[in-house]
Amino acid sequence: VPNDFAFDVSDVAGDHVVSLHGQLDLVDADRVRDALIGIAGSTVVVDLADLQFLDSSGIAGLLQARKQIIEGGNGFQMRNAHGIVLRVLEVTGLTHLLAEETTA
């Protein structure tokens, strides 16, 4: 199975926005966790819009990063979950960690 996971970081209005692409699973979970912790220094926003899949390792990585970043005094947000990724956050009881979404 090809693993097409990638992420990129951009600075938007003083926040570090990390966009995840592809499938986040065991293969990349630690790498993402370390990268998120590494760039903290201001609020970290994890954008899930292009994430196609998230498994328990991926969740663990995100939550470990969240814990460390918050303990370090910075903010941590996740946003734009949809499809399977949103469903995974539902069944694991983590949707309340998503940032506020706009609704029309």
Place this chain on the structure above:
Amino acid sequence: VVALGTIGVVLCRPVRRVVVEGDSMLPALRHGDRLLVVRLPAFRRLRPGDVVAAPDPREPRRLLAKRVAGAGTGTATAPGAGGTAGRWVVLHGDNAGASTDSRTFGPVARRSVWGLAWYRYAPADRAGRLRSAPADRAGRLG
């Protein structure tokens, strides 16, 4: 029992926080209102008058907050708009003139509705549980 049920609905279910954008649900919801949306799985019944959050059928990553104007089972279509089979709901904004809803895109599948807009947590002076408008009132508003 009612209180326990209420607590159960809130504590045991996924919750999302949404910010209302626009005037489509005036006067019930104002631009900038912040709401807790509680997941209501597809087997739960929605009643006319409930305010729900559902993806925009034309742009699924966009979330809509609308009031249930009707619900049913079978094949449902709207003139000049989309249709759906199975269990469906009709979603209307209270402020018809400023709302894009089932009057434009037709009924939506019940399972596409994510959850019930249950509580307004900001602004503080209007915080509280959202009222489900009585069915006849929702019908008139729609």
